[in-house]
Amino acid sequence: MLLLGLLPLMLLRGCGCQAADVPEDVTAEFSVRLYHQLQITGGEENIIFSPLSVALALGMVELGARGSSLEEIRQALGYSHFREDEEFSLLSNLTQALSTDEEQYVVRLANSLFLQRGVHFNEDFLQLMKKYFKAELETVDFSESAAVAERINSWVLNHTESKIQNLVSADDFSSSTMIMLVNAVYFRGSWKNQFRPENTRTFSFTKDDGSEVQTLMMYQQGDFYYGEFSDGTTEAGGAYQVLEMVYEGEDxxxxxxxPRQEVPLATLEPIIKAQLLEEWANNVKRQKVEVYLPRFKVEQKIDLRETLQQLGIKNIFTKDADLSAMTAEVTDGQDLFIGKAVQKAYLEVTEEGAEGAAGSGMIALTRTLVLYPQVMADHPFFFVIRNRKTGSILFMGRVMNPEVIEPFDNNFDM
Known part of the structure; x- marks a missing residue:
């Protein structure tokens, strides 16, 4: 299993116009709202994004925000009931609790600020960025856009094991760019119960429009956390299945x-809420389950500016933004605003969890004579990658179209 997320926030100068030991993640509701906004605009496409990456990047912006710019971020992220600045300690503790480079799995969180050379940034702001977000600081000349793009993309490659490439281009920068904040989230883990590659076979995946594609379907029978749920209405098409598969280390x-095979995922998606995520996690029971899961690889680049505006974070994207805490002089800060908010995320699911080869051939799978609950993910599904202790959602998304292979293609290398 390999997952990565990147979120750069680019700040522009206007034209002269106007905690606990294991903290809980309080941004689950924001994560779900963000998913629903992406779902509205996503059509029938796959979705993969990192709510944690978005929350951390917005936290960095929040450090430099004042007035309505600050309040919109706090309200959207669910920080309104916190004392002023309390959320920064929470984010710092959360980052520390999540970051690990253990033998079983790896979670890495990295932040960086690229600052326009010659601009006087507030020293307190820079020190707080280091304190709460462990941010690396680097000065560049954004007017040399090609060189800056190369430098930032190099930083991204270095912090995502070369999986996310060309996050930005020279066209993204101009002489008005003052600062770029970049956050990277990297996760690599192996299933506690791994799939055997020799059991992977070509199989049909039925999309919500009724069409079928050929994909590689992994199979195993093992002990997993499983439950069947219903919202009590017809909104989700009745009962649906929830399967939790843990990685080595079980964190x-x-x-x-x-959903049921005849029920489109779009019918189930509206019921997804933060409280329901917690209900699923608390009520799945460990039992023997037959699992059919497609190998899939999803990569998506999302322009989050419009999405965040729909969630109420509007001011920072306008020339009325107040980011005055970032610069040494108030007049400088009032000229800054967020010009771009982009995230690029990558997800790969294989037999071992990180990498794996698959066998070739065709196999007929059947639902008859099943001795145990059977999860047959041969149609669109929703997924969450989360820390089981903190509830932090590292990645969230859906698979509408798995990785397609040509029938009878014997070359299955990823």
Whole structure:
């Protein structure tokens, strides 16, 4: 299993116009609202994004924000009931609790600020960025856009094991760019119960429009956390399945939510709420389950500016933004605003969890004579990658179109 997320926030200068030991993640509701906004604009496409990456990047902006710019971020992220600045300690503790480079799995969180050379930034702001976000600081000349793009993309490659490439281009920068904040989230883990590659076979995946594609379907029978749920209405098409598959170390897991085969995922998605995520996690029971899960690889670049505006974070994207805490002089800060908010995320699911080869051939799978609950993910499903202790959602998304292979293609290398 390999997952990565990047979120750069680019600040522009206007034209002269106007905690606990294991902290809980309080941004789950924001994560779900963000997913629903992406779902509205996503059509029938896959979705993969990192709510944690968005929250951390917005936290960095919040450090430099004042007035309505600050309040919009706090309200959207669910910080309104906190004392002023309390959320920064929470984010810092959360980052520390999540970051690990253990033998079983790896979670790395990295932040960086690229600052326009010659601009006087507030020293307190820079020190707080280091304190709460462990941010690396580097001065560049954004007017040399090609060189800056190369430098930032190099930083991204270095912090995502070369999986996310070309996050930015020279066209993203101009002489008005003053600062760029970049956050990287990297996760690599192996399933506690791994799939055997020799059991992977070509199989049909039925999309919500009724069409079928050929994909590689992994199979195993093992002990997993499983439950069947219903919202009591017809909104979700009745009962649906929730499967939680843990990674080595058991701190991290992937939760898969699967509607009945004849029910489109779009019918289930509206019921997804933060409280329901917690209900699923608390009520799945460990039992023997037959699991059919496609190998899939999803990569997506999302322009988050419009999405965040729909969630109420509007001011920072206008020339009325007050980011005065970032610069040494108030007049400088009032000229800054967020010009771009982009995230690029990558997810790969294989037999071992990190890398794996698959066998070739065709196999007929059947639902008859099943001795144990069967999760047959041969149609679109929703998923969450989360830390089971903190509830932090590292990645969230859906698979509408798995990785497609040509029938009888014997070359299955990823």
């Amino acid at each position: 991290m897991s992937m939760m898969i939510v699967l």
